[in-house]
Amino acid sequence: MGGHHKKNLRAEKAKVKLKGAKLPKGLNVTKTDFKVRKIEIREQLKESQYTETGQRQLNLKETLSRLKHHSVKFRTDALRNVRDSLKSGNADHLIGHLNELFQGIAAGALDMERSARQESFKTLDVLLEALEPQAVSPFFHVITTYLRCAMTHVLPAIQEDSLLMLDVLLQRVPPSLLAERSASTIIGNFIDMISRARHDNERSNRTLTLNLGQGKQTTIKWRTKVLIRLQQILGTLVRTKSSKPAVARVAFFDEMRPQYYNVLCPVKQDNRDLYTILNEPKLSAEGARLQTYVEQLLPLLQDNWLEVRPQEQQPLLSQDAAASLHVVISLMSLLWTLIAQHETENNTRELSDWLRKNYAQKFLLNFLAKDGSRFPYQQIPLAAKKSAKDKGPLDGGELCLPQNLGIVQLACKFFPDPNKKQGQLFGHLVKFMQQRMERLSSLPPEQQLSVVASLRSLLLENATALLKIVPEPLTSLLSASIEAYVGQRFTTREGVTTRVLSLLCEIVERSDLYARFGGEQRFAPFLSYLPQLLLKPTVSEGTLRAMATLCRQLNAAFMSSLIQMAPEVLSHLIKMQVTGDSEAEDKFENQKRVLNLFYYARECDKEGQLERGLKQLEEQAGNEGTAGYLKAVMAYN
Template identity: 85%
Template sequence: MGGHHKKNLRAEKAKVKLKGAKLPKGLNVTKTDFKVRKIEIREQLKESSYTETGQRQLNLKETLSRLKHHSVKFRTDALRSVRDSLKSGNADHLIGHLNELFQGIAAGSLDMERSARQESFKTLDVLLEALQPQAVAPFFHVIATYLRCAMTHVLPAIQEDSLLLLDVLLQRVPPALLAERSASVIIGNFIDMISRARHDNERSNRTLTLNLGQGKQTTVKWRTKVLLRLQQILGTLVSSKQGRITTSRVVHFDPMHPQYYNVLCPVLRDHRDLHAILNEPKLSAEGSQLQTYVEQLLPLLQDNWLEVRPQPQQPLLTQDAAASLHVVVSLMSLLWNLIAQHEEEHNTRELSDWLRKHYAHKFVLNFLAKDGSRFPYQQIPQTAKKSPKDKGHPVDGGELCLPQNLSIVALTCKFFPSANEKQAQLFGHLVGYMQLSLERLNSMTPEQQLSMVASLRPLLLENATSLLNIVAQPLTSLLSATIEAYVGQRFTTREGVATRVLNLLCEMVERSDLYGRFGGEQRFASFLSYLPQLLLKPTVGEATLRAMATLCRQLNRVFMSALLQAAPEVINHLSKLQVTGDSEGEEKFENQKRVLNLFYYARQLDEEGKLEQLEKQLDSDHIAAYLKAVISYN
């Protein structure tokens, strides 16, 4: 062994050595600044997608199987793969596998890993966006089942993330489908997320529970998050029922007042049940369910407010308390809307009477106090600058709490439609607040002005008959301020705010009793003089035109004088005028004749013969001939 090793050493030394100069220090470095190009094999790219006919079924099956894999990585990769395929526009081939696909994606809402749950929500959002509603409808029960399981899960983290799944459904699923299929069950689960029953009975009293979150948010914030989603669900119920309500006129017979009926009335089928025909106090199944919502929700909403309500030593609201108040009064308004829709559909007042009997007094004590001393609410000024994440808080309502206060005004009018002397101080307080709010119109957003009009309507129109008996002077001042703001064009035209104010004033004018009690021509003079100017705009509403006809039939001299003054401009503009509303489908000349008919009454004040001069100057034969007939008709 030793000799063999020595022989190798001698052979190694005998090799010829190449001698040369060594590289300077620092140059013996591998160069990496060269450019490379990625090698792409087109066949591999086609094979990985779902578009190739040969590989589509296999790859789709692998993806569906990986959605149920025990590994979190495999599940999240499968969800990303489905999402990427949908974003690239390859959703057609999924139609035959929607059941398995919805099962696999929706099951991610119950995953123990938060990352997998987040991926499932993102993928479901993309899938629902790519599919038509009629394709989703047969499988919606799968998503709804997993949603209910997530909302009632034993782990608080999964319950909290179930709200994100609901956000996807609220954004992507049509309201009618969501309301029709599972809204009633989801509402029950919402109630369970913030409360528990004191007894086994479903309709028994419930008590609020503590925070379900992971300690990062307070109990108030958690409940506000839950109630915000509940508000959206109730909003879908309200919007889905709006199209079902018929527009037939219902007259409640009163032997003490004159009744007016249509001369021609189509034969209508009576869809009421036997109990409604016999006037028996029995609610329908829908009415009983609605009553259950109210019985469970209203006490919880009031208890939730009582926990954050400000104390006398600190009357201002914190930001969390303001957000809680905003969602609580919004939910109560939605419940009232659902009751109003149900009663209009079934021709009954039973639910609203029951609600006022049991909850009106508690509402005043908890939100206003008997004399209204707790109202209006304001928020503590925010001294510190908000972070970008907190910019535009959606539910705090601002420092003046304008949406909350306006909603409380409207709710009070719903709870007390026939106010008496005992509520004089309370309603005087509310009317005074509304007049102060009108002074801030220029600083309000269109949404806030819509809330303002919604609160003005019950005060000035729906409940005005009883309110004029107890707060006549403040209410009349509020009407004057409203007319002044409308004529001064302080109401925005966005979102139809100015149109709603116009319709409100026109309805008041059409009611001769309110028109007279508010002061008649003297009170409405500026509005009546402004009305003919609306006929010079590109469009005029059906309700506006109907109110003008009523004023002419009442021989209102203020309006007819203003109409005569604007007659040349009105008649010359008539060919360009469009009528919107119920008569939108009529012939244009029929609507033009309705405007010309106004001058039949106004001709009594035409001492200078303006109308006859206009009739001779007109270019249109149809308009000129009809105006001549109107002027000369006796």
Template identity: 85%
Template sequence: MGGHHKKNLRAEKAKVKLKGAKLPKGLNVTKTDFKVRKIEIREQLKESSYTESGQRQLNLKETLSRLKHHSVKFRTDALRNVRDSLKSGNADHLIGHLNELFQGIAAGALDIERSARQESFKTLDVLLEALQPHAVAPFFHVITTYLRCAMTHVQPAIQEDSLLMLDVLLQRVPPALLAEKSASTIIGNFIDMISRARHDNERSNRTLTLNLGQGKQTTVKWRTKVLIRLQQILGTLASTKSSKPAIARVVHFEIMRPQYYNVLRTLPQDNRDIHAVLNETKLSAKGTQLQTYVEQLLPLLQDNWLEVRPQEQQPLLSQEAAASLHVVISLMILLWTLIGQHETENNISELSDWLRINYAQKFMLNFLGKDGSRFPYQQIHLPGKKVGKDKGPEDGGELCLPQNLGIVQLTCKFFPNPVEKQAKMFAHLATYMQQSLERLNSLLPEQQLSVVASLHSLLLENAAFLLNIVADPLINLLNASIEAYVGQRFTTREGVATRVLNLLCEIVERSDLYTRFGGEQRFAPFLSYLPQLLLKPTVGEGTLRAMATLCRQLNGVFMSALIQNASEVTNHLNKLQVTGDTEGGDKFEIQKRVLHLFYYAKELDKDGKLEQGAKQLAEQADNKRIADYLKAVMGYN
């Protein structure tokens, strides 16, 4: 060993040492001014359109395998590859591999690394946007399975990020698909995210969880974020159930054309269960599910509000309390909407009756206080404070308008037949609504829609009982509503003015309410304005029906105003369209419905305005048919 070492040392010393002057400055530089040519194989590029940034190209098979790789970098790079390929328009190549693709992308919701979860949600968003709903439907259970696992995960960070995944589904998946497939299951997971069962029993009472461990956000903010998504899910369920009623098909006989009529029908079958046959009350499966939601949610919503509700000596709400009240009230309204839809479909009322018996008094004490002393709510004014960028519901501003209007609607739902001891509370609500009408010009269309919904509850749904206990405040509210509509203070955007018109027309059609509110004397400004609606491009089906009711009632105020506008109305008939149930119907049938109004009003035509209108129509070739019909109406006794 020692001899070899000495030999190596001698050989090392015998090497020639290069000693010389260093190169001058500027010459020891690598030359880079040479040209290169990129080698491209066309067929290979066509097969592998999934590229890894700065590295070699990956085909679809390798990309799918990397979605399941143990390395976070490999998984995130594969997700980016899929997203970039979809953005470049290569979604058609994925149709045969959607199962593996959804499995790999949705599994990212359970990834321990936050960056991988965010990449998963971004890729899922792009994928759902690129595919048609019918292509997603067979694999939708894969997405929702991972979503439910994320919502119930032991890691608080994964639970929090599961809301981002749900945001993607709410934005990209059609509401009908989301409601049909998994909305009911997701609602149960939402409840588990903010509460736990006291006795490990699903139907037993639940208690709110105090802290999820998010760190930066408070428990109230976390619950508000969860409840916002729950509100969106319930809104999805409500929107899919509220389908438009079928339009009646009107067939006009023509002697020269064969026509077919549905004369025969199958024998009706009795599909009722044994409980319906024996006249026993039994909730259906959907009704039982709804009752479960109500049993679990309403106590949690009230407890959530009681945690942030201010004391009586400090009636103003903080920003967190206002946001919490906003989402709590919205959820309760949605629950009532779902219950109303269910009971209308099945012609029952057990669920709403059960809800009023168990929760009406609690609602009044928790949200209104004794005799409505806590109502209305206002928010603390914080001058100079910037609004945060966190996603959340609008707190309604300092006046908390959405919250207060929602409480008005819920009070009418919980107390449909108010009694004398609740007179002070409902008088307080009617006075608040009148004050809201005075601020109409400063309200957004969405806020005006809430105003109209609250007016509908007070002036129509509960009016028959309210007129017995708070007649004067209710009549003053009606006067303010008529004045606001005639003065055109309701915006036409989002159909606000049309809804107010429909509300007033429904009151007029109810002869009992019409008389008790004051009849012609009370509605004179509205009745005089009503014929001018026939001079607009469109008129609603409900409006036209209300006009016919007024004529059959021989309403002098309306018929006098109709005669005053007779010539203008008849000349405008050719341009008039009716929207609503008969939308798209025969044009001449619509014109005849308007002309029928003059049959009742012709006795008040002292100045011959109808004859003048018929003469003008006869002079026009296109309107000769209308003119002949108007003459027949005028001459018929």
């Protein structure tokens, strides 16, 4: 080893040494005044996804991996990365990875950190908004599975935040998809969030639980928050059932070929199940599910109300009690609507009879008292310093009008055939409605819709029985309704006026109610005003049908008013359009429906108004067919 070292030293000494003059002092420095260009390899930038600020953006594979990372920061950054990518319009490249994406995002609902849960809900909202319902449907069970796990989690904070996830689904998912897939299961989880079973083998025997939150909200506020979401779920079920299109047979007339029409009414298809046909007390699967909802919900709703119900020493409701009453009444109304839809489809009344038998008296005692002394409810006036945000949308104002109107409708559903002993109660309800009609103009459209629904329950659905026990108050309420309609005190927004017109027309079409309410003398203001509707740009199908019924009944008041306005009606006929079931019909066919009214009314033409209108019609260009048809109607015997 020593010889090798000496050999290297000899080699170093043998090298040629360059000797020269040394540089002057001050010149032996490195020059830094040269220019350089930054080398950029764009393929590398594209691969690593660096931004100008230096913050790294993850690619899709890394994002899906970090959604399951143990670090909260990594999971949060991955959720934000997905959200930013979707907002920039890059949702197409996610289609092939939706299963992993939904698994990772929905799993955030069970995260221990509140910030991660909120980020997952925001990302889920953006993702559902960017995708079509057809793309979400195969993976919807993944979302609902995590939702149910969050709703039944042992940690109260996760249960509380699960309502935020449900809000995202209610806003972004089509109602039909939400109703068909998991509505029944979610409803059961809602019930578990506010109650617990007293015995494992009795589902209907449940008791309310105490405050779930961590001291920041009261028990009543928590239950109201849960029940509001439950109300939205039941509302989704109602809208899904009511949106099913009706199947109708349409026959088209062709004069060039023979037509065949049934003389006898065809036999209706019996869609009832075997148990109903054999009169056995067994509900269908859907009916049994509805009965389960009622068995579990109604006792809880009534217990929830009993906890906040005002006492004799303080008859006014607090703000929380008013909000609780609002959602309780809304849920009970939705249950009744679901039952009515089910019974209409299956041609049965078994479920509604069972509901009245088991819960009618409890409803009466808890919400009205036997004589109605607890009704109507009012709220404690709020302090002037409180803003509109503090009042909330569920209060209904100091008069609690939505709550009171809902109680009126429920009373009519629970007691469709009231007896004389309940005369004082229903007289109290009718008097309340009479007072609301006096202040009708000051009500917003949403509350006017509730007023019309309550009027329908009293004046049409239960009128036959109520006319036996409270005839005078009910007749006065009808007169007030007619006066308000003719005086145009009902708003035209939200279809309020149309619903009032439909209600009055249905009452007139029923000859028994028409006579018992006072007949032509009582309805004279409405019947005289009715032909003026033919001068509006649009006329509903129900209005024309009601007019035809009045003419067939030879109603003198209506026909006299129609003849007096014949010239104006005929000149306006070419501009009129019919809305409703007959929208698809030919315009001339709808015009003939109006002209046919004059066949019955021509006997009331003492002053030649119909002839004058016919001349005006002949003078207008393009009305030859209409004028010819009217001549045929007038000359027909």
